[in-house]
Amino acid sequence: MTYITKPTLHHPTLKPNRRGYLRRDYEGKVSTLCAGCGHDSISAALIQAFWELDIEPHRVAKLSGIGCSSKTPDYFLGNSHGFNTVHGRMPSVLTGANLANRDLIYIGVSGDGDSASIGLGQFAHVMRRGVNMAYVLENNGVYGLTKGQFSATADPGSKSKRGVENTDTAVDTVGLALLMGATYVARGFSGDKEQLVPILKAAIAHPGAAFVDVISPCVAFNNHSGSTKSYDYVREHNEAVSRLDFWPSREAITVSYEEGSVIEVPQHDGSILKLRKLDGAYDPTDRIVALNANARAAAAGEVLTGLLYVDPSADDLHAHLSTVEQPFNRLGEQELCPGSAMLERINASLR
Amino acid sequence: MKRIEAVNDFVIKFANVNGSGSASANELFAKSFLRMGIPVSPRNIFPSNIQGLPTWYEVRVTEAGWLGRRGGVDLMVAMNPQTWDKDVREVDPGGYLFYDNTKALPPSKFRDDIHVIGMPLTEICNATYTDARERQLFKNIIYVGALAALLGIEPGVIAELIGEQYKGKEKLLKPNLNAFQMGYHYAEEKLKDAVGLKARRAYAVGDRIFIDGNSAAGLGMVYGGATVCAWYPITPSSSLAEAFQRYCARLRVDKESGRNRFAIVQAEDELASIGMVVGAGWNGARAFTATSGPGISLMAEFIGLAYFAEIPVTIVDVQRGGPSTGMPTRTQQSDLLACAYASHGDTKHVLLFPEDPYECFEHAAAALDLADRLQTPVFVMTDLDIGMNQRLAKPLRWDDARRYDRGKVMSAEELEAGREFGRYLDVDGDGIAYRSYPGTHPTKGGFFTRGTTKDRYARYSEEGPVYVDNVQRLLRKFESAKKLVPQPVLTASKEPARFGVIYYGSTSPSMHEALEALAARDIWVNALRLRAFPFPDEVFDFVQSHSKVFVVEQNRDAQLKTLLVNDAGINPASLISVLHFDGTPITARFITEEIAKIVSVLNVRPIKKDKAA
Numbered sequence: 001m002t003y004i005t006k007p008t009l010h011h012p013t014l015k016p017n018r019r020g021y022l023r024r025d026y027e028g029k030v031s032t033l034c035a036g037c038g039h040d041s042i043s044a045a046l047i048q049a050f051w052e053l054d055i056e057p058h059r060v061a062k063l064s065g066i067g068c069s070s071k072t073p074d075y076f077l078g079n080s081h082g083f084n085t086v087h088g089r090m091p092s093v094l095t096g097a098n099l100a101n102r103d104l105i106y107i108g109v110s111g112d113g114d115s116a117s118i119g120l121g122q123f124a125h126v127m128r129r130g131v132n133m134a135y136v137l138e139n140n141g142v143y144g145l146t147k148g149q150f151s152a153t154a155d156p157g158s159k160s161k162r163g164v165e166n167t168d169t170a171v172d173t174v175g176l177a178l179l180m181g182a183t184y185v186a187r188g189f190s191g192d193k194e195q196l197v198p199i200l201k202a203a204i205a206h207p208g209a210a211f212v213d214v215i216s217p218c219v220a221f222n223n224h225s226g227s228t229k230s231y232d233y234v235r236e237h238n239e240a241v242s243r244l245d246f247w248p249s250r251e252a253i254t255v256s257y258e259e260g261s262v263i264e265v266p267q268h269d270g271s272i273l274k275l276r277k278l279d280g281a282y283d284p285t286d287r288i289v290a291l292n293a294n295a296r297a298a299a300a301g302e303v304l305t306g307l308l309y310v311d312p313s314a315d316d317l318h319a320h321l322s323t324v325e326q327p328f329n330r331l332g333e334q335e336l337c338p339g340s341a342m343l344e345r346i347n348a349s350l351r
Numbered sequence: 352m353k354r355i356e357a358v359n360d361f362v363i364k365f366a367n368v369n370g371s372g373s374a375s376a377n378e379l380f381a382k383s384f385l386r387m388g389i390p391v392s393p394r395n396i397f398p399s400n401i402q403g404l405p406t407w408y409e410v411r412v413t414e415a416g417w418l419g420r421r422g423g424v425d426l427m428v429a430m431n432p433q434t435w436d437k438d439v440r441e442v443d444p445g446g447y448l449f450y451d452n453t454k455a456l457p458p459s460k461f462r463d464d465i466h467v468i469g470m471p472l473t474e475i476c477n478a479t480y481t482d483a484r485e486r487q488l489f490k491n492i493i494y495v496g497a498l499a500a501l502l503g504i505e506p507g508v509i510a511e512l513i514g515e516q517y518k519g520k521e522k523l524l525k526p527n528l529n530a531f532q533m534g535y536h537y538a539e540e541k542l543k544d545a546v547g548l549k550a551r552r553a554y555a556v557g558d559r560i561f562i563d564g565n566s567a568a569g570l571g572m573v574y575g576g577a578t579v580c581a582w583y584p585i586t587p588s589s590s591l592a593e594a595f596q597r598y599c600a601r602l603r604v605d606k607e608s609g610r611n612r613f614a615i616v617q618a619e620d621e622l623a624s625i626g627m628v629v630g631a632g633w634n635g636a637r638a639f640t641a642t643s644g645p646g647i648s649l650m651a652e653f654i655g656l657a658y659f660a661e662i663p664v665t666i667v668d669v670q671r672g673g674p675s676t677g678m679p680t681r682t683q684q685s686d687l688l689a690c691a692y693a694s695h696g697d698t699k700h701v702l703l704f705p706e707d708p709y710e711c712f713e714h715a716a717a718a719l720d721l722a723d724r725l726q727t728p729v730f731v732m733t734d735l736d737i738g739m740n741q742r743l744a745k746p747l748r749w750d751d752a753r754r755y756d757r758g759k760v761m762s763a764e765e766l767e768a769g770r771e772f773g774r775y776l777d778v779d780g781d782g783i784a785y786r787s788y789p790g791t792h793p794t795k796g797g798f799f800t801r802g803t804t805k806d807r808y809a810r811y812s813e814e815g816p817v818y819v820d821n822v823q824r825l826l827r828k829f830e831s832a833k834k835l836v837p838q839p840v841l842t843a844s845k846e847p848a849r850f851g852v853i854y855y856g857s858t859s860p861s862m863h864e865a866l867e868a869l870a871a872r873d874i875w876v877n878a879l880r881l882r883a884f885p886f887p888d889e890v891f892d893f894v895q896s897h898s899k900v901f902v903v904e905q906n907r908d909a910q911l912k913t914l915l916v917n918d919a920g921i922n923p924a925s926l927i928s929v930l931h932f933d934g935t936p937i938t939a940r941f942i943t944e945e946i947a948k949i950v951s952v953l954n955v956r957p958i959k960k961d962k963a964a
Binding site for chain 1: 385558559560561562570573574576578579581602603605608609610611612613614615616618619620622623624625626627628629630631632633634635636638652653656660746747748749750751753754755787788789790791792793794797798799800801802803811
C-alpha cells in the first residue's frame with residue numbers, strides 16, 4: 001500500500017535511546033507485503049533490536065536479494081543505505097561492501113528461494129569466509145511473488161496450497177550454516193517476537209558470520225493445513241532450546257536467574273549472551289551438539305528454535321585477510337599509490 | 352641448398368613438452384638478446400594442460416623492433432618427439448632444425464631443403480647427471496648454451512642472467528652455469544658455423560621494459576588505487592589477480608601495523624567475484640575483477656544491475672578463443688559484443704582497448720577513474736597475446752601530481768549544508784548524478800539501491816515516463832563517456848591515402864609492421880587505432896574521409912565493425928573487414944597480404960555490376 005504516506009508525528013511520551021533516536025527513527029517505508037505476513041513481524045523485530053542496541057541507523061547497511069523477504073529492507077531503517085541486489089547473490093555483494101568499509105554494520109536479508117535455491121552456493125561460501133554480518137533468512141518454504149511454488153526449504157510431504165505434495169528433500173539452512181562455519185547460528189519464529197528480538201540483537205553484535213533462520217509463515221500461499229511452515233504448525237512443533245538475553249557490556253544485569261539454569265557466553269566486544277536453558281544438556285558453544293540437536297529435531301518433525309550455536313572466539317574475514325583498521329573507502333592516493341620513484345625501481349627490475 | 356642468412360632478424364621456435372622445465376630456459380634465451388640491445392618478441396603457445404602435452408615458445412629476434420608475430424620459422428629447436436613431423440614441416444626452406452640426435456632417426460623424418468643440426472643432448476646429460484629431474488632440467492640449459500654459441504650470443508650476457516636468476520641460491524647457480532658452459536663449448540667445437548642466423552650487439556632496446564600485460568595491469572590496479580580484488584581462476588586472466596597479489600604484498604602493506612591495504616578474495620565463481628566488486632564499488636572502495644569470456648557470460652546479470660543501479664565496477668577481460676571453453680589457451684578479440692552489450696535489457700558499456708603492457712597499466716588505472724566518474728562498469732579488453740606474453744614496452748610512468756577521480760560523491764558536509772541530493776538527479780547535464788556512500792550522514796543522503804525502476808530521488812516507481820527519463824539520462828551519460836575515454840591514435844600515411852584502416856588492442860604491433868610493408872608496395876593507408884568504446888565522433892569523420900576503411904580484428908564475426916555500424920552510425924558499405932581468428936596472434940604478413948589483395952581488386956575499375964554476372 002505504497003500510496004499511504006506514513007505520518008511523521010509521534011507520541012510525545014516516546015523515549016529516545018542512548019543515541020537520542022526514537023523507535024520511529026528505525027522504521028522505514030510502509031510495507032507492501034500482505035497483511036499478516038511473517039516478514040513484517042521480522043522487520044518490526046529488527047527495528048526493535050536496532051533501537052535497543054542504540055545503533056545509529058545510518059551506520060547500518062542493509063542488503064538483500066530478490067523476493068518478498070528481500071523487499072523488506074525498504075521497510076525498516078529508512079535513513080540507512082539499502083541495496084536490493086540480484087536473486088540469490090546478496091552474500092557476495094554484502095561481502096564486497098563489508099570489505100570496502102569495515103566500520104558499518106551489515107545486515108543481509110534473504111528468503112528461502114533466494115538462499116536455499118538460486119543462492120545456495122553464495123549462502124554456503126559467505127559463511128565459510130566468516131563475513132561479519134547478521135544474515136536473516138525469512139523462511140516460508142514457498143515462492144510468494146511468483147505465486148506459490150515450493151521452495152527448497154519445503155519439507156518432504158508438506159502440501160502446497162493447490163494440494164500438491166512436495167517430494168524433494170528440504171535444504172536445512174541451519175544445518176548448512178553450521179557445517180559451513182557460521183559462528184553464530186539461531187532459529188526464530190516470526191510469531192514469537194519475545195524470542196526473536198534478543199536473537200537478532202546478539203546476531204547483530206556478533207563479530208563474525210551470524211545466521212538467523214526465521215520461520216516466517218506466508219499467509220497467502222503457505223499457511224494452510226498440510227504446510228509445515230504455517231503459524232499453527234510452527235506453534236505446535238516449536239522446540240526451543242533456550243531463551244536468550246543479550247547484554248551489552250555496559251549494562252548491569254538486573255534479571256535474576258534460577259541457579260544452574262543459565263549459560264553465559266562472553267563476546268569479544270565485552271557483551272554477554274545469557275542463555276536460559278530449556279533443555280538441560282544443551283551446550284550452545286559446541287558445534288557438534290548443535291548439528292546433532294538440529295538433525296534430531298528435524299527427524300522428529302520439530303522446529304528447533306533459539307540460539308543453537310555461538311563461537312565465543314569468532315573473528316571475521318577482515319581478520320583472516322589482515323586488513324588495516326581504516327575503512328578502504330577512506331584511503332586515498334597517499335595510502336594506496338606507491339608513487340613514481342617506486343615505479344622507476346620496478347621498471348629497472350624489468351630490464 | 353639455400354641457407355637463410357640473417358643478422359638480428361629471425362624467428363626461433365622451441366618445441367617442448369609441457370612441464371619439462373623448458374619455460375625458464377627459453378625465457379633466459381629470449382632475455383639474452385635484450386641484454387645485447389636487440390629487441391625480441393617471444394610468445395608462448397601452450398596447451399590447456401599441466402604436464403605432458405606439447406608446448407611451443409616462439410622468439411622473434413627483431414632489431415627493427417617489430418613486436419608482432421612474424422609467421423614462419425627460421426630455426427626450430429625440436430625437443431618434442433610427439434610433434435616432430437609438424438615441427439619439421441614448419442621450418443622455412445633454407446632454415447635450420449636443431450635436435451637431440453642421441454637416438455638415430457630414419458632419413459624419412461627429415462627434409463632435404465633444411466639444415467639439420469644434431470647434438471646428443473640426452474647422451475651428454477646421462478653422462479653428467481644421475482638424477483632424472485636434473486637430466487631433464489639441465490638438458491634445457493645445455494641447449495641454450497649450444498644455441499648461444501651457434502647464434503653468437505655473448506656468453507657473458509647469459510652468465511649474468513643466470514647469476515641474477517639464482518642470486519642467493521648458490522647451490523643452483525653453479526650447476527646451471529656449468530650446464531650452460533657445457534652446451535656452449537660443445538657447439539663451439541663441434542657445430543662451428545652451422546647456422547647462418549647471427550646476433551650482433553645493437554642499441555635498439557633503449558629504456559624499454561620486458562613485462563607481460565597481466566602483470567602490468569595488476570600493477571596498474573595497485574597504482575590506480577584498487578583495494579578490493581575478487582576473482583575466480585580462469586586462463587588467461589589468473590596471472591593478473593596473482594600479479595595484483597604479488598605487488599600488493601610488496602607495495603600495500605602498512606609498515607607500522609604490518610596489515611594490508613588491500614583485500615583479495617578468490618571467490619567461488621565469477622558470479623560471486625563480480626558481486627563482491629559491485630558491493631565494494633557501491634560502498635566507495637575501488638574494486639576490480641579479472642576474467643575471460645566464460646566469466647563475462649556468468650557475470651552478465653550483475654553487469655546489468657551495476658549499469659542500471661550505477662555502480663562503479665572495473666572488469667579486465669583477458670580474451671581467449673570462444674565460445675564455451677573454446678580455445679582457452681589461444682588468443683582472440685572475440686568478447687567485444689559480449690562485453691559492450693553485456694546483460695539483459697538496454698545496456699551498453701565502456702570498453703578500453705590496451706595495445707600492450709604499457710597500456711594495460713595505463714588503462715587499468717584509467718578504468719578505475721572512469722568507473723568512479725561514470726558510475727558504471729568499465730571493461731579493460733586485453734587478450735591472451737598481450738596478457739600472458741612478455742613484451743617489450745615503454746617504461747611505466749606515474750605522475751605523482753595525479754589525483755584519483757572519485758567522481759561525483761556527496762560529502763557529509765554538503766548534505767549537512769542542505770545541498771539537494773537526488774541519487775538519479777542530473778544536476779549539470781552530463782547524465783551523471785551524485786551518489787553518497789553508505790553511512791555518510793545520519794539523516795540525509797540515504798537511499799535504497801535497486802535494480803528496479805526508480806525516480807530521480809531513488810524512490811520505487813514503475814511509471815513509464817519515470818523509467819524513460821532515467822534510461823534517457825543513461826544515454827546522455829554514455830555520450831559523456833566519449834570525451835572521457837582514451838582517444839583514438841592516428842598514424843597518418845606519408846602519401847595521400849584513399850584507404851583507411853581501423854584496428855585496436857593486440858593487433859597493434861603487427862598493424863604497424865604491415866603499414867610499412869604496404870607502403871613498400873606503394874599502398875598508402877591512414878591508420879586509426881581505437882582505444883575505447885564508445886567511439887568519439889572523430890571515428891565517424893575518419894571513415895567519412897576515406898573511400899574504404901579496413902577494420903582489422905581477431906574474431907570471426909567482425910565485432911568491432913558491428914559496433915561501428917550500430918553505435919557510430921557508420922555505413923557498413925564503407926567498411927571492409929580483415930579477420931584473423933585461428934587462435935594464433937595476427938601477423939603483419941597476414942594483414943599485408945589481405946589488404947594488398949583487396950586493394951588490387953578495388954583499384955581495378957569494376958565492370959558494371961549488372962553485366963558482371
